[in-house]
Each structure stands twice: as C-alpha cells, then as structure tokens.
Amino acid sequence: MESDNLKREIVQTDTPCTYNYFLNCLNNLKEAFPFLTLKVIGKSVMGKSIYGINLGCGERKILSCGAHHANEWITCTLLLKFAENYLKAYQNDEYMFGESVRELWNKKTISIVPLVNPDGVDLVCGGIDKNSKYYKNALEISEDFPDIPFPSGWKANIEGCDLNLNYPAGWANAKKIKYEMGFSKKAPKNYVGDSPLCAPEAKAMYNYSVFNSFCLSISYHTQGKVIYWKYKDFLPEESERIGKELEKVSGYCLDITPVESGFAGYKDWFISHYNLPGYTVEAGEGENPLPLSQFDEIYKDNEKLLLTAIKLA
Numbered sequence: 001m002e003s004d005n006l007k008r009e010i011v012q013t014d015t016p017c018t019y020n021y022f023l024n025c026l027n028n029l030k031e032a033f034p035f036l037t038l039k040v041i042g043k044s045v046m047g048k049s050i051y052g053i054n055l056g057c058g059e060r061k062i063l064s065c066g067a068h069h070a071n072e073w074i075t076c077t078l079l080l081k082f083a084e085n086y087l088k089a090y091q092n093d094e095y096m097f098g099e100s101v102r103e104l105w106n107k108k109t110i111s112i113v114p115l116v117n118p119d120g121v122d123l124v125c126g127g128i129d130k131n132s133k134y135y136k137n138a139l140e141i142s143e144d145f146p147d148i149p150f151p152s153g154w155k156a157n158i159e160g161c162d163l164n165l166n167y168p169a170g171w172a173n174a175k176k177i178k179y180e181m182g183f184s185k186k187a188p189k190n191y192v193g194d195s196p197l198c199a200p201e202a203k204a205m206y207n208y209s210v211f212n213s214f215c216l217s218i219s220y221h222t223q224g225k226v227i228y229w230k231y232k233d234f235l236p237e238e239s240e241r242i243g244k245e246l247e248k249v250s251g252y253c254l255d256i257t258p259v260e261s262g263f264a265g266y267k268d269w270f271i272s273h274y275n276l277p278g279y280t281v282e283a284g285e286g287e288n289p290l291p292l293s294q295f296d297e298i299y300k301d302n303e304k305l306l307l308t309a310i311k312l313a
C-alpha cells in the first residue's frame, strides 16, 4: 500500500547497527518495495552476507558504500535511510532536493553497499556473543593496543585487518607508513593485512566494482565533514568539478587526504584503476562511533550530496 509506505518509517534511526538490525531493515525494505533488487556480493570472515542494493534502471552506474570501518557504522544507517527515502520518492513519483526521482531512476542506477564490514560492526554494536571464538580473538588482538578502547575503538574486520587499507593502490606505501606507526600485526585499526585484498570483505567490494564498472564512487566514513577526492596525481575528468558541487550542497569541505591515510583505500583503488571520480566522505563530527543523536543532521547533509552525485555522474 503506497500510503502505508509513505507514513511508515522502515529504517529506524534510534538503534545501533547490529547485523540483525541490518537484515531486518533489508527484509522490511524488500517487503515494502518488492521491485527492489538485493544481491549478495560476498561473505565476511564469519560468513555474513554482504549486500548490494540496486536503485534505478539507468545505464550509468554509481556506487556508494558504508562501514568499511567498524566504529563508523552510522554510515550504514545513513545509506539504508537514503535507500528508503529514494524508494518512497520513486514509488510516489516525488521530488527530492528538487530532482524528480523517477527521472534519475531511469537515467542512473545507484548501487549501495551499506555494510562492507558486518562482523566488525556487529562487534562494536554488541551483536557478537562474548563467548564466541571471534569475540575472544578480537579481544586478544586488542590487548596489545591498550590505548584503543575495546570494542568502541575497533575499525578493522573481525580478524584485525583494516579493510580500507587492503586495496591494491599504493598498498606497500600504506604498509610502510602504518608499520612505522606501530601497526605491524593484526590490530583494531591500521593493519594493512598480509597482502592486498586478503580480506574477503575488501575482495567482495573489488569483485563487485570490477563486475559493474561504476562511473563514480562515494565511500562513506566518519568523521570530520570532509570530502577527499584525490589519489596521488590522478586527476579524473570532472572529479574536481563534481567534488566542488558536493562540497557546496553538503557544507562539507573538499580536501586532500592526509599522507598517512593516502594509500590502499577503496577510493584510492577506484581512482587509480579507472581514472574516474571517486570520493571518501567523512560524515559528521566528533569522536567515533558518532552518536545517533547526530543522525538527522548527517542525513540532511548527505541526502543532498548523494542526489547531487547521482545527478552529475
């Protein structure tokens, strides 16, 4: 029933993002919008499915992903809520931020991977049994890094590999930098892994991206209200122009990635592999994990950003 979907909030934004919560959201979205296509793009270390949600039927494809980093799980909620509102607007032939969603839908397809790191997010959100071997192993890893709170400071996948340092784009540089910072083994954050794409979650993103040939990507992180758009000296056509539009509509600042985080991320791989616009958006402001009290503001800024990216891609 259209009117029911209009009123009902499907994605609750007052709940931490456990994997159960995530699956419930997907099921409820699928039930409300049966035309929605969900695809399992790979499995996590613990065997959880990593999902891609396709919105639209246009030839030009855009990717947006969230929660590479475990304690940045609010980006998963952000993308789920965006999917819900985009679906509602499509179904009811409405406008979002001045754009006809039906028009966008027919011209472009946005593929959303809200939860790249389901195990890590589950760890931070209290979804993993404390007696499980995975929890105990993570706790053991964290004991060598007493300055990083456990589990709230955890960014890596469940095995202590930082997924956004596991892509084949200057991986050896990232390794050198992070080793010198003291992250030369499995850690709650900043460990690059044994080799590029050794983590199944990063491999899933890689395969999904190669299969789809996206023309633009937006990878969500928290925090800082910053949009990173560069990798080394690559200057994809339109990248700066689109970046400046994203800056304008979101109020976030377009900036250059700090050198210590400048390699082996998803955006770095996307830009260097395709020479196409790829962005890392650091949503919100404060200490990770950002509180859900910040959700509405984060959503408002990034709904405009995502619609603008879909329009300009």
Ligand SMILES: [Zn+2]
Residues within 6 Å of the ligand: 069, 072, 164, 220, 221, 222
């Ligand atoms: Zn991050």
